[in-house]
Amino acid sequence: MAVRASSKDRRGMRARRLVGSVLATGWFVFLSLVVFFPIFAGAVASFRPGVELIRRGLSVNLDVSTMNLNNYNYLFSGNADSRKYWMWFRNSMYLTIVTVVLTLLICYFVAYGITMYEFRLKRVLFFLVIATMMVPFEILMLPLYREIISMRLINTTAGVILPGLCGASTIFFFHQYMSSLPRELLDAGRIDGANEYRICVGIMLPITKPAFSAMAILCAMGAWNNMLWPLLIYRSADRFTLTIGLNTLLTPYGNNYDMLIAGSMLAILPILAVFLLFQRYIIDGMTAGAVKG
Amino acid sequence: MKFKKFLYSQKTAPYVFALPFILSFVIFWIYPLISAIVMSFQDIGAVTADWVGLKNYAKLLKDNVFHTAVINSFEYMLFTCALLIPFPMLFAVLMDSNIVKAKGVWKAMLYVPALTSVVISGTLFRLMFSEYRTGQMNVVLSILGMAPVKWLKIKWTSEIALLLLCCWRWTGVNMLYFLSGLKSIDKELYESAEIDGASFGAKLRYITLPLLRPTTIYVLTISIYAGLAMFLESFMLWAGNSSPHNIGLTIVGYLYKRGIEKNDMGYACAVGVVLMVLGLAINFVQLGLNGSFQKEDR
Numbered sequence A: 001m002a003v004r005a006s007s008k009d010r011r012g013m014r015a016r017r018l019v020g021s022v023l024a025t026g027w028f029v030f031l032s033l034v035v036f037f038p039i040f041a042g043a044v045a046s047f048r049p050g051v052e053l054i055r056r057g058l059s060v061n062l063d064v065s066t067m068n069l070n071n072y073n074y075l076f077s078g079n080a081d082s083r084k085y086w087m088w089f090r091n092s093m094y095l096t097i098v099t100v101v102l103t104l105l106i107c108y109f110v111a112y113g114i115t116m117y118e119f120r121l122k123r124v125l126f127f128l129v130i131a132t133m134m135v136p137f138e139i140l141m142l143p144l145y146r147e148i149i150s151m152r153l154i155n156t157t158a159g160v161i162l163p164g165l166c167g168a169s170t171i172f173f174f175h176q177y178m179s180s181l182p183r184e185l186l187d188a189g190r191i192d193g194a195n196e197y198r199i200c201v202g203i204m205l206p207i208t209k210p211a212f213s214a215m216a217i218l219c220a221m222g223a224w225n226n227m228l229w230p231l232l233i234y235r236s237a238d239r240f241t242l243t244i245g246l247n248t249l250l251t252p253y254g255n256n257y258d259m260l261i262a263g264s265m266l267a268i269l270p271i272l273a274v275f276l277l278f279q280r281y282i283i284d285g286m287t288a289g290a291v292k293g
Numbered sequence B: 001m002k003f004k005k006f007l008y009s010q011k012t013a014p015y016v017f018a019l020p021f022i023l024s025f026v027i028f029w030i031y032p033l034i035s036a037i038v039m040s041f042q043d044i045g046a047v048t049a050d051w052v053g054l055k056n057y058a059k060l061l062k063d064n065v066f067h068t069a070v071i072n073s074f075e076y077m078l079f080t081c082a083l084l085i086p087f088p089m090l091f092a093v094l095m096d097s098n099i100v101k102a103k104g105v106w107k108a109m110l111y112v113p114a115l116t117s118v119v120i121s122g123t124l125f126r127l128m129f130s131e132y133r134t135g136q137m138n139v140v141l142s143i144l145g146m147a148p149v150k151w152l153k154i155k156w157t158s159e160i161a162l163l164l165l166c167c168w169r170w171t172g173v174n175m176l177y178f179l180s181g182l183k184s185i186d187k188e189l190y191e192s193a194e195i196d197g198a199s200f201g202a203k204l205r206y207i208t209l210p211l212l213r214p215t216t217i218y219v220l221t222i223s224i225y226a227g228l229a230m231f232l233e234s235f236m237l238w239a240g241n242s243s244p245h246n247i248g249l250t251i252v253g254y255l256y257k258r259g260i261e262k263n264d265m266g267y268a269c270a271v272g273v274v275l276m277v278l279g280l281a282i283n284f285v286q287l288g289l290n291g292s293f294q295k296e297d298r
Helices: A004-046 A051-056 A070-075 A080-116 A123-130 A139-149 A157-164 A168-179 A184-191 A196-207 A207-224 A228-233 A241-247 A257-292 B002-010 B014-039 B055-060 B064-084 B086-096 B103-115 B118-128 B136-143 B156-184 B187-195 B199-212 B212-230 B230-237 B251-261 B263-289 B292-297
Strands: B042-044 B047-053
Touching: A004 A257, A004 B086, A004 B103, A004 B118, A004 B156, A051 A070, A051 B118, A070 A080, A070 A257, A070 B042, A080 A123, A080 A157, A080 A168, A080 A196, A080 A241, A080 A257, A080 B014, A080 B103, A123 B014, A139 A157, A139 A228, A139 B014, A139 B251, A139 B263, A157 A228, A157 B014, A168 B263, A184 A196, A184 B047, A184 B086, A196 A207, A196 B136, A196 B212, A207 A257, A207 B042, A207 B103, A228 A241, A228 B064, A241 B118, A257 B103, B014 B263, B042 B064, B042 B263, B055 B263, B064 B086, B064 B156, B064 B251, B064 B263, B086 B103, B086 B156, B118 B199, B156 B212, B156 B230, B187 B199, B212 B263, B230 B251, B251 B263
Parallel strands: none
Antiparallel strands: B042 B047
16 A cells, blocks of 8 residues: 555656646746847848838837848948948957957966965955956046046057956956866976976966866957947047947937848857857856855 | 076066056056046046035035936846846756756856847847837737837836846846856755755755855845946937936936036046945945855954
């Protein structure tokens, strides 16, 4: 009797688990659909004249017969507008690549110094890194803007990149990652006659690669989508990035919405591709900040 | 030769490595921070900067537009904290349990909004919340049998649009924070609790929540700053820095309006200093209440 009851119990439990699993998975399916909806609506709208967006707002209309590729043909037509768009695209690419490479290298060196050595200012420096996270960038924005002007870096990529080069969260992440690496490697390197800098680049950098991947993607996302600061620094139209360029299309009367909607959809693609390739590193990258609290 | 030896010594090396940070800290953090405070006591013209004492702050006290901006930012911060902490945490707990299938897909999907720049997402939301009958949100209302709404012209409906935009962008990100926090919880704790016959609710309350605390405090701290300093979302939702009756104006929006659009840097810096004091004060109180300072003393 007892045996039968327990097998019935078990079957009941399995059924409950199945229902739970279906419900929980179903909830995330629903949530994903809701989250994906605005992008889907934008993608559908990009196959219709942009003027409809001004006249009707955005809603999903799946009538394929009224869709066409005109907006995309326009973007690839090679006319003045399309050349402008691809210039923004190139500028964004350039800014992103330069930002990622420089930020990662410099933050790696800084974190290496703070993590791998015992020295008098170690704790002070570490505290200062954390302190910079405690003041939102927007407060420093105006004095920084004046500073960049007086340094004659206005309208230059250096002016856009330099203030953010030593990103506290990036340094912090490298620090977290390197804390778990064996310091005996340094001594081994020293015994082999390598100097401090050679050890840092030749021995430690290769084994820090996973941290580089994680930070590269977060850093790339930030640079690709950065808007406020480049908006202040880049003055001439030939420097505009995608975010600033698309923003200039937002005139209420213009007929630029063709380019805006198709251009916006294309602008998501590169960073989406990077994300899909490296997404497994993202969660590691984000563990960084959350560990210490 | 002597210099080279000094540069290569084990004592000098950490300072050489840390040098970029020290420079960046002095030039791009301390200096602008002090400038912001100094400028807030000045009236700044094209070439001149005159000391005006507390005049900018006295003006702020009487400036109704600034008060609107503070209230808007404050409301936004409170609502985003109330929405973007419990729900992502719940989703993370759900996803961490082994009843959800194909987790990777949903994690990636929920993260995608964070990849879109505010220009794009803000514009998409602005057009979805269009006042026309044919805008997506009014289509939804008409399905529910309600009349169309001028979403972005009314205070509370525009607040909904703004919060939806914010939740849309950050739910996936915050969920990942909580997921990474959950990863560090020892699974044996749950196993031994199960042996003791603990229910799902009891495990959540006595194991998950207390051990997620560092993550929660971290997310709360950054949410408070991000909420108070919100600007671009509102800038894009109204396609510019002006909204009817300033319903979308935030503190940073006002700072931008005064400093960049009207070139009144001194007054704008006073706005910035108030923002900084507000942010620091709220976070100090919050961190104090959460006992974060005691932990470091121990």
